[in-house]
Amino acid sequence: MSKLKVVHYINQFFAGIGGEEKADYKPEVREGVVGPGMAFNKKFGDDAEIVATVICGDSYFNENLEEAKAKVIEMVKEYDPDLFMAGPAFNAGRYGVACGTITDAVKEELNIPVITGMYEENPGADMFKKSVHIVETRNSAAGMRKAVKSMAPLAVKLAKGEEIGSPEEEHYMPMGVRKNYFAEKRGAERAVDMLVKKLKGEEFKTEFAMPDFDRVDANPAVKDLSKSKVALVTSGGIVPKDNPDHIESSSASKYGKYDISDFNNLTEETHETAHGGYDPVYANEDSDRVLPVDVLRDLEKEGRIGELHKFFYTTTGNGTAVASSKAFAEEFAKELVADGVDAVILTST
Amino acid sequence: MNLELGNIFIKDVKFGEDTKVENGTLIVNKEELISLISEDEHLKSVDVELAKPGDSIRITPVKDVIEPRVKVDGPGGIFPGVLSKVDTVGTGKTNVLKGAAVVTTGKIVGFQEGIIDMTGPGADYTPFSKLNNVVLICEPKDDLKQHEHEKAVRMAGLKAARYFGEVAKDIKPDEVKSYESLPLLKSVEKYPELPKVAYVQMLQSQGLLHDTYVYGVDAKKTLSTLIGPTEIMDGAIISGNCVSACDKNTTYHHLNNPVIHDLFDKHGKEFNFVGMIITNENVYLADKERSSNWAAKLAEYLGVDGVIISQEGFGNPDTDLIMNCKKIEEKGIKTVIVTDEYAGRDGASQPLADADPKANAVVTGGNANEVIKLPPMDKIIGHIEPVDSIAGGFDGSLEKDGSIVVELQAITGATNELGFNKLSAKGY
Incomplete structure (x- = not known):
C-alpha cells in the first residue's frame, strides 16, 4: 500500500526563517519536509509521509486572516492529501491560533481529516478544541519528541478513518462530545466502587465532569x-x-x-x-x-x-x-x- | 429486619389450562387472567400475549413492568398499601419468579411511554428483552380521563403480578439469598471499624405519569423518610410513572433495585450499609428545598460517611439531584450520584440541567438523546402509531417498512438511573 499523504503547516520560526522580525512572512509551500516534519516522517514510518510543507508567518496569518486562509487552503488542495497537520505550536499564542484556525478551515473547506497540537493554555486550544483534534503538548519546543510521539499515531488513525479512542487514550483535548458505550459493570456497581474509593481517599474517576454552567444575567427592568x-x-x-x-x-x-x-x-x-x-x-x-x-x-x-x-x-x-x-x-x-x-x-x- | 429471597428460575412461558410453574416454565391460563383483570370497570377490553427473548416482537406503548413475587413467610403481603394490607414488609421469606415479568400496554395515556423490542439492536438497550413477558393489553373505556386511565392500567399490572406470584408460594426455590438489615445502633456495633454508608433514592413525583407510591401513599405528598432496603424487595415502592421511558424506574426496577443489591454485596466487607432514605422530586421550589433539606438532615442523623444518590427522570429533577448532592456534601458526607444525560443527538450539548462542582463523583446511564434505528418486527403488541409523538420520537419516526428511528429515551429502561444497565457515556 502506498503511504498516506500529509501536508504540514508550520510558522516562520520552525521553518528556520526567523523569529519575530520575520513574522510577516507570506504563505509559501515547499515540497517535502521542513523542520519538525522530519521527526514526524520518521515516526510515520511506512504509514504516511509529509509530501509538502506550508510555511506562514504568525503575524501575517493573524493580520490577513481571510487572505491567508484562502491561500493556504489553495496550497493544500493542490496536493490532495489524506490529512492536514499543523504545528505543534506549544505555548506560542499566535501560532496556536493560526494552527487552530487553519486546521478548522481545511476541515470545513476540503473535508479532510486534520490534526494539530499545542499546550493546554494556548489561546488556540480553547478556541478550537471542540472542532478539531488538538493533541496536548508541553509548553515549549523542548516537548517536541513527546508531541510527535502522540500526534503521529493519532494522525495516521484519523487519515485512515479509523475509530478514535477517548481523549485519555489518544492524548487529544476533550472535544465536548458525549458518546454512549457499554461498560463492563452495571452502573450501580460502578457507583459502589466509586464510593469505596472516595471513602478511602483514593483516586476515582467521575464519568461526567461538571460543566462550566451557562448563567444568563437578567436585563435591567423595563422603564415603562x-x-x-x-x-x-x-x-x-x-x-x-x-x-x-x-x-x-x-x-x-x-x-x-x-x-x-x-x-x-x-x-x-x-x-x-x-x-x-x-x-x-x-x-x-x-x-x-x-x-x-x-x-x-x-x-x-x-x-x-x-x-x-x-x-x-x-x-x-x-x-x-x-x-x-x-x-x-x-x-x-x-x-x-x-x-x-x-x-x-x-x-x- | 432479615429477608430471604427465594428465586425460582423461569426459562419459558406458555399458555395452558392451569396457571402454574412446571420445570421452569410459567404456564398461563389466559381466560382466567383476562377475567381477573377485566373486573375493573374502567377497562373496555383486556387481552394477553406472550413475548419471549429472541421473539420478533415489539411491545409499545409500555407503561410498567412488574416482577411476580409472593410472601411465603413473615408479616404482610406483596405491594403493601396497594394490593395487600399496609403491614410493614421486608422480613421473613419471599419467593420470586426470576426471569418472568408482567408488561402493561394498550392505548397511550401520555407522551412518556416506551418501547420494548425482544430482539435486534433495541433489545440490547432494555433489560426486559431478556425476560419471559406476559403482556397485558388494556384498553380503557371511551372518554376515560387520563388520571383514571393510568390508575386502571397500573392496578391491572400489579394484580397480574400478584396472580402469578401466588403460584410460586409453595415451590422450593432454585436459589435463596439472604439480606440482613439491622437497627442502626446494632449495625454500627457489629461493624465498628467500617465506614458507614446509606442509599438516598429519589422518587419521581411530578404528577400524571410522573408518580411513585410508597406503601400506597403518593410520594409527592411525603416528607423524606427512612425505609428498610428489604421493604423495597417486597414491593413497598411501586411505579406510577413513565418519565421518560428510558429513565423511569418501573416497578420491576424498584423490586430489583441494583444499588441496594450492590451495596449489600460489599456490606460488612468494604463498608457498613446502615440504611436508606427516600426523597421525592416535586415541581415546586419550596418542595425541592424542603425535601433535599430533609434528605441531608437524615443522612447526617444516620451518621454516615458516604451515600449513593440515585435520580429518576431528567431536566427538572436534575435540580433536586444537585440540591441533594450539595447539601449532603456540605454535611461532610461523601456522595456518588447516579444520573443520565441529555447531550443532544450529536452529544455536543450540556447534558444536565443543573450542575455543581461538589458533584465530583458521577455515574451516568448514557446519553438519552442518542438516535437508534429499530428494524421492523414481525409482530406488534399494543399500538405502533404513538411512536411519532412519544418522548424520544418525532414526526417521521415510524418509517413505511415498520422500522423506527428514535432517541434512546423512547426505549423502556435504556438509561436507567438506578444503574441497572451497563450503558454509560464517555467524553470525546
Missing part, C-alpha cells in the same frame, strides 16, 4: 411597561389544538410561531400542550396556565402594558439540547426585535 409591546415565549409546549407543526414532546427540533391576535383566552377547544415532561391535564384544560394570554389581555385593557405582541413563540423544553434552544432563540429574537417588541415574558413549566 404601559408603553411597551410585550411578547409571550414559552418552553411549556403550548400549541394550537392538534399541534399543527408536530413539535416533539421531548427533544424538540423546532419551535412554533402562532398568531394570538384573535384570542382573549385560550381554551380546551383552541390550545393544548405538546410537552411530554409534566402532567398535561391542567395545561390542556386551560393553556393560559402556562401561556397567560388571558391575564395579559386584562393588563392590556387596564393600560398596564402597552400591547400584547400578536405572535407567541413556543417549543418544548423537555429533553431539548441547550444548543437547539440557543439556535431557536437566536433566530426568533431577531424577529421580536424587528417587530418592535420591548419586553418578553418567558414561561416554563
Whole structure:
C-alpha cells in the first residue's frame, strides 16, 4: 500500500526563517519536509509521509486572516492529501491560533481529516478544541519528541478513518462530545466502587465532569411597561389544538410561531400542550396556565402594558439540547426585535 | 429486619389450562387472567400475549413492568398499601419468579411511554428483552380521563403480578439469598471499624405519569423518610410513572433495585450499609428545598460517611439531584450520584440541567438523546402509531417498512438511573 499523504503547516520560526522580525512572512509551500516534519516522517514510518510543507508567518496569518486562509487552503488542495497537520505550536499564542484556525478551515473547506497540537493554555486550544483534534503538548519546543510521539499515531488513525479512542487514550483535548458505550459493570456497581474509593481517599474517576454552567444575567427592568409591546415565549409546549407543526414532546427540533391576535383566552377547544415532561391535564384544560394570554389581555385593557405582541413563540423544553434552544432563540429574537417588541415574558413549566 | 429471597428460575412461558410453574416454565391460563383483570370497570377490553427473548416482537406503548413475587413467610403481603394490607414488609421469606415479568400496554395515556423490542439492536438497550413477558393489553373505556386511565392500567399490572406470584408460594426455590438489615445502633456495633454508608433514592413525583407510591401513599405528598432496603424487595415502592421511558424506574426496577443489591454485596466487607432514605422530586421550589433539606438532615442523623444518590427522570429533577448532592456534601458526607444525560443527538450539548462542582463523583446511564434505528418486527403488541409523538420520537419516526428511528429515551429502561444497565457515556 502506498503511504498516506500529509501536508504540514508550520510558522516562520520552525521553518528556520526567523523569529519575530520575520513574522510577516507570506504563505509559501515547499515540497517535502521542513523542520519538525522530519521527526514526524520518521515516526510515520511506512504509514504516511509529509509530501509538502506550508510555511506562514504568525503575524501575517493573524493580520490577513481571510487572505491567508484562502491561500493556504489553495496550497493544500493542490496536493490532495489524506490529512492536514499543523504545528505543534506549544505555548506560542499566535501560532496556536493560526494552527487552530487553519486546521478548522481545511476541515470545513476540503473535508479532510486534520490534526494539530499545542499546550493546554494556548489561546488556540480553547478556541478550537471542540472542532478539531488538538493533541496536548508541553509548553515549549523542548516537548517536541513527546508531541510527535502522540500526534503521529493519532494522525495516521484519523487519515485512515479509523475509530478514535477517548481523549485519555489518544492524548487529544476533550472535544465536548458525549458518546454512549457499554461498560463492563452495571452502573450501580460502578457507583459502589466509586464510593469505596472516595471513602478511602483514593483516586476515582467521575464519568461526567461538571460543566462550566451557562448563567444568563437578567436585563435591567423595563422603564415603562404601559408603553411597551410585550411578547409571550414559552418552553411549556403550548400549541394550537392538534399541534399543527408536530413539535416533539421531548427533544424538540423546532419551535412554533402562532398568531394570538384573535384570542382573549385560550381554551380546551383552541390550545393544548405538546410537552411530554409534566402532567398535561391542567395545561390542556386551560393553556393560559402556562401561556397567560388571558391575564395579559386584562393588563392590556387596564393600560398596564402597552400591547400584547400578536405572535407567541413556543417549543418544548423537555429533553431539548441547550444548543437547539440557543439556535431557536437566536433566530426568533431577531424577529421580536424587528417587530418592535420591548419586553418578553418567558414561561416554563 | 432479615429477608430471604427465594428465586425460582423461569426459562419459558406458555399458555395452558392451569396457571402454574412446571420445570421452569410459567404456564398461563389466559381466560382466567383476562377475567381477573377485566373486573375493573374502567377497562373496555383486556387481552394477553406472550413475548419471549429472541421473539420478533415489539411491545409499545409500555407503561410498567412488574416482577411476580409472593410472601411465603413473615408479616404482610406483596405491594403493601396497594394490593395487600399496609403491614410493614421486608422480613421473613419471599419467593420470586426470576426471569418472568408482567408488561402493561394498550392505548397511550401520555407522551412518556416506551418501547420494548425482544430482539435486534433495541433489545440490547432494555433489560426486559431478556425476560419471559406476559403482556397485558388494556384498553380503557371511551372518554376515560387520563388520571383514571393510568390508575386502571397500573392496578391491572400489579394484580397480574400478584396472580402469578401466588403460584410460586409453595415451590422450593432454585436459589435463596439472604439480606440482613439491622437497627442502626446494632449495625454500627457489629461493624465498628467500617465506614458507614446509606442509599438516598429519589422518587419521581411530578404528577400524571410522573408518580411513585410508597406503601400506597403518593410520594409527592411525603416528607423524606427512612425505609428498610428489604421493604423495597417486597414491593413497598411501586411505579406510577413513565418519565421518560428510558429513565423511569418501573416497578420491576424498584423490586430489583441494583444499588441496594450492590451495596449489600460489599456490606460488612468494604463498608457498613446502615440504611436508606427516600426523597421525592416535586415541581415546586419550596418542595425541592424542603425535601433535599430533609434528605441531608437524615443522612447526617444516620451518621454516615458516604451515600449513593440515585435520580429518576431528567431536566427538572436534575435540580433536586444537585440540591441533594450539595447539601449532603456540605454535611461532610461523601456522595456518588447516579444520573443520565441529555447531550443532544450529536452529544455536543450540556447534558444536565443543573450542575455543581461538589458533584465530583458521577455515574451516568448514557446519553438519552442518542438516535437508534429499530428494524421492523414481525409482530406488534399494543399500538405502533404513538411512536411519532412519544418522548424520544418525532414526526417521521415510524418509517413505511415498520422500522423506527428514535432517541434512546423512547426505549423502556435504556438509561436507567438506578444503574441497572451497563450503558454509560464517555467524553470525546
